[in-house]
Amino acid sequence: xxxxGKKIGDALKRxxxxxxxxxxxxxPMLGYNSASILFGGSxxxxxxxxxxxxxxxxxLNVRQAGLVMFFAQIWDAVTDPAMGIITDRxxxxxxxxxxxxxxxxxxxxxxxFMMWNSFGISSIGNPTLTMxxxxxxxxxxxxxxxxxxxxxxxxxxxxxxxxFLRTQYKSIEYxxxxxxxxxxxxxxxxxxxxxxxxxxxxxxxxKFMILGLILCLWFSLPLLITFKTTREPSSLDMExxxxxxxxxxxxxxxxxxxxxxxEYFVISLFYMMAxxxxxxxxxxxxxxxxxxxxxxxxxxxxxxxAEASTFPLNFWLTKKFGKQKCGLLLAPVxxxxxxLNLLITPTSGTFGTVLLFVAVILYYVGYAxxxxxxxxxxxxxxxxxxxxxGRRREGLIGTFNSLIKKTVNGFMSAFTGFILSAFDFKTGKxxxxxxxxxxxxxxxxYIVIPVICTVISFISIFKYKMNKSDHEMIKAVISEKKKxxxxxxxxxxxxxxxxxxxMKYEDMWISSPDIKNFCETIENDQ
Numbered sequence: 001x002x003x004x005g006k007k008i009g010d011a012l013k014r015x016x017x018x019x020x021x022x023x024x025x026x027x028p029m030l031g032y033n034s035a036s037i038l039f040g041g042s043x044x045x046x047x048x049x050x051x052x053x054x055x056x057x058x059x060l061n062v063r064q065a066g067l068v069m070f071f072a073q074i075w076d077a078v079t080d081p082a083m084g085i086i087t088d089r090x091x092x093x094x095x096x097x098x099x100x101x102x103x104x105x106x107x108x109x110x111x112x113f114m115m116w117n118s119f120g121i122s123s124i125g126n127p128t129l130t131m132x133x134x135x136x137x138x139x140x141x142x143x144x145x146x147x148x149x150x151x152x153x154x155x156x157x158x159x160x161x162x163x164f165l166r167t168q169y170k171s172i173e174y175x176x177x178x179x180x181x182x183x184x185x186x187x188x189x190x191x192x193x194x195x196x197x198x199x200x201x202x203x204x205x206x207k208f209m210i211l212g213l214i215l216c217l218w219f220s221l222p223l224l225i226t227f228k229t230t231r232e233p234s235s236l237d238m239e240x241x242x243x244x245x246x247x248x249x250x251x252x253x254x255x256x257x258x259x260x261x262x263e264y265f266v267i268s269l270f271y272m273m274a275x276x277x278x279x280x281x282x283x284x285x286x287x288x289x290x291x292x293x294x295x296x297x298x299x300x301x302x303x304x305x306a307e308a309s310t311f312p313l314n315f316w317l318t319k320k321f322g323k324q325k326c327g328l329l330l331a332p333v334x335x336x337x338x339x340l341n342l343l344i345t346p347t348s349g350t351f352g353t354v355l356l357f358v359a360v361i362l363y364y365v366g367y368a369x370x371x372x373x374x375x376x377x378x379x380x381x382x383x384x385x386x387x388x389x390g391r392r393r394e395g396l397i398g399t400f401n402s403l404i405k406k407t408v409n410g411f412m413s414a415f416t417g418f419i420l421s422a423f424d425f426k427t428g429k430x431x432x433x434x435x436x437x438x439x440x441x442x443x444x445x446y447i448v449i450p451v452i453c454t455v456i457s458f459i460s461i462f463k464y465k466m467n468k469s470d471h472e473m474i475k476a477v478i479s480e481k482k483k484x485x486x487x488x489x490x491x492x493x494x495x496x497x498x499x500x501x502x503m504k505y506e507d508m509w510i511s512s513p514d515i516k517n518f519c520e521t522i523e524n525d526q
Contacts, residue, residue: 029172031229032159034222035101035152040177041184042112042145042219047279048300049188050115051413052287053208054134055427056200058122062427064131066417072138073411079143083150088393095232097151102227107144109220115141116212122205148223155232157382157392166379167323171315174375178308180219185304187214189297197297255393259502260377260384266460267327268374274453275367276412278338281446284420284427288434289442290356291346299360306361310368318376322467327373331458334366338450342443346432370457373464380466383474388501390481390509416445466500474500481510 054065090096114137122130160166191207192198255261287293314326340359344352385393423441426434434442473493480487487510489497494505505511 026172028159028229029169030176032155032169032226033173033176034225034229035148036173036176037180037183037222038108038145038219039149039152039180041180042108042141042215044181045184045188045215046115047275048185048283051280051417052200052283053116057202057204057208058118058130058134059125059202059428060127060131060134061421062417062425063421064127064417066414066421068131068134068138069413069417070411071135072142073414075139076142076146079146080150083146084154087151087154091235091238093234093236095155096235096238097155098227098230098232100151101148101223101230104144104148105220105223107140107147108223109216111137111141111144112216112219113212116215117205117209152226153378155230157379158232159230160379167315167318167376170376170379171311174311174372178304178311182304182308184215184218185297185300187211187218189301192297193294194297194301196294199293254389255385257503258381258385258388260464260466260500261381262502263460263464264374264377264381267370267377267457267464270453270457270460271370271374273412274334274450274457277416277445277453278363278450280413280416281420281442284425284442285341285446286356288432289346289439290344290352291432292353292356295353299357302357303360303364307364307368310365311372314369314372318372323376323380324373324461324464326369327458327461330366330369331454331461332366333362334370335451335454335458337362337364337366338447338454341447366454370454370461373461377464377466380471383471383478384466384501386478387474387497387510388503388508390512419445470496470500473497477510486513487511 051062051065051069054060054068055062060068087097087100090099092099115134118130118133121133124130156166156169160169188211189197191211192200192204198204256265283293283296286296286299292299310330314330317326317329337359340355340362344356344359346352348355382393385391420438420441423437423444424435425438425441473496477487477489477493477497489505489510497508497510498505501508
């Protein structure tokens with residue numbers, strides 16, 4: 001490696017707190033997280049443009065656009081849990097999860113292209129037919145996304161078993177997510193205009209088709225890099241219990257008996273609800289209330305820079321004070337950023353423009369803090385699940401991570417459309433005029449609901465108590481249990497384990513002398 005390359009590598013290692021050579025420490029993290037270009041970029045572009053594309057370019061009303069999201073996410077609710085079970089039970093020389101990344105390359109590319117091109121259907125002038133097409137296209141993409149996202153997420157606890165090693169992996173993931181977001185956003189901005197964005201209209205269908213072609217390749221090809229550079233133990237010799245419907249329902253029901261998972265779920269659920277309503281109303285707010293549509297892309301560029309710039313602070317707070325700290329400090333900043341939008345109107349002039357930029361910066365700085373908490377605590381929940389069940393169920397836990405990120409955002413998109421429709425909000429009419437009722441509906445979806453959801457997520461972070469020493473104890477007792485068949489735990493440690501798991505120590509696998517008998521006891525209790 002050249003001297004310049006070595007300096008860059010050393011700087012990157014210092015940024016994420018990694019020790020060891022670039023080849024041994026950084027490259028595996030970069031390889032694993034190459035797929036995050038898809039995970040960070042594809043959904044980001046959908047959240048920024050898709051609803052507006054459906055209403056302003058393809059001619060759907062807000063309710064029809066909401067139905068596109070709704071039905072696509074109902075399908076997601078089926079495919080995500082199913083994929084979690086499949087990947088946990090996969091026997092392959094490549095491991096339980098890795099080969100699905102290869103299988104997903106073509107479906108991801110084809111489905112993402114379809115999301116931005118109706119092949120002439122919308123030109124017919126039948127909104128119902130257009131809606132049905134985009135429901136199918138979005139369902140196709142969500143299924144392909146699930147095929148790769150759930151296994152990818154489920155691999156991490158095996159690749160990074162240590163508490164802060166996971167934070168390092170997640171830090172690289174954060175960076176690669178940002179790469180996906182920024183790069184795809186730049187590609188969109190080149191076509192639609194950056195500092196003077198073109199107003200969306202039906203004459204832009206060809207531009208979006210070309211964008212879909214470029215983006216579908218940009219998002220799918222990194223999956224090949226992750227497949228080639230990531231190594232996972234063979235699962236050919238894995239023993240699997242017989243799977244039936246009753247057991248399947250028990251699997252998911254038992255996840256929620258894990259107190260740490262419940263706390264993680266609430267943090268992530270309401271954080272994603274706030275994000276969903278805000279993102280899906282954002283372009284409408286800037287177009288119809290602020291009336292600064294031409295500056296939309298430059299505003300979102302500033303937003304992306306603000307979010308990415310928060311990473312060093314979030315990482316330092318996590319290393320210094322634990323995984324909850326950045327969320328506790330920055331969630332109030334996010335709330336202030338949302339509330340500032342109450343002061344923005346079409347007549348607020350230069351002050352309103354400046355305020356719009358400030359509001360967006362504060363929102364994305366705060367949003368990055370809560371998101372960093374959610375991202376970093378998710379792998380630790382898997383270890384608590386093993387403490388309770390005696391099994392590694394990364395795919396099952398990863399299912400809910402994917403489900404939160406996609407399904408909740410999709411449902412919020414649908415609800416945004418339903419609420420705006422109920423308030424008679426009008427789109428695609430070539431005018432910026434809205435009734436007072438329509439403006440009120442938009443302020444509810446863009447300001448009121450996101451603030452409420454952020455407050456709930458903020459409160460929930462307080463309730464999540466697991467720290468580094470707790471996690472190290474969990475890993476130690478699991479290791480001892482597997483090695484000796486039993487563990488010796490003091491009364492104080494028992495109380496800590498009970499507090500984290502939300503169950504009596506005697507009801508957990510860690511206290512049972514025989515895992516088979518323990519699982520049979522669980523089944524009988526159901």
